[in-house]
């Protein structure tokens with residue numbers, strides 16, 4: 001699959017579509033999910049054009065990878081999530097129902113998040 005530069009997160013990065021920004025630096029942009037699934041639901045996206053965790057982790061330069069994960073940690077810290085804790089999730093591909101094909105981390109927080117995955121999968 002090729003990267004589609006008109007995906008929704010690419011358009012948010014270019015400023016064509018607004019977002020509720022939580023953090024930005026040279027490596028990453030973080031903003032609130034439009035349909036939150038927890039009291040805090042943030043998305044962290046790299047500034048480069050990568051489809052998924054798989055694509056980013058295998059192809060991005062080491063500096064971009066380090067910068068991105070440092071940024072994600074800053075998002076959690078600046079959002080005050082360290083004390084209560086938080087969950088990071090990266091849907092990757094069809095079985096995980098990845099909808100937007102620009103790599104992103106979800107950060108969930110603000111309540112007891114329950115079991116890690118839906119019960120009954122095995």
Ligand code: 5GP
Nearest residue numbers: 008019031032033034035091097098099100
């Ligand atoms: P995925 O299923 O790809 O891991 O998650 C995509 C996420 O992007 C979903 O949680 C969805 O609510 C969110 N999303 C989709 N379109 C927009 C948008 O235009 N703005 C924001 N802030 N979030 C979006």
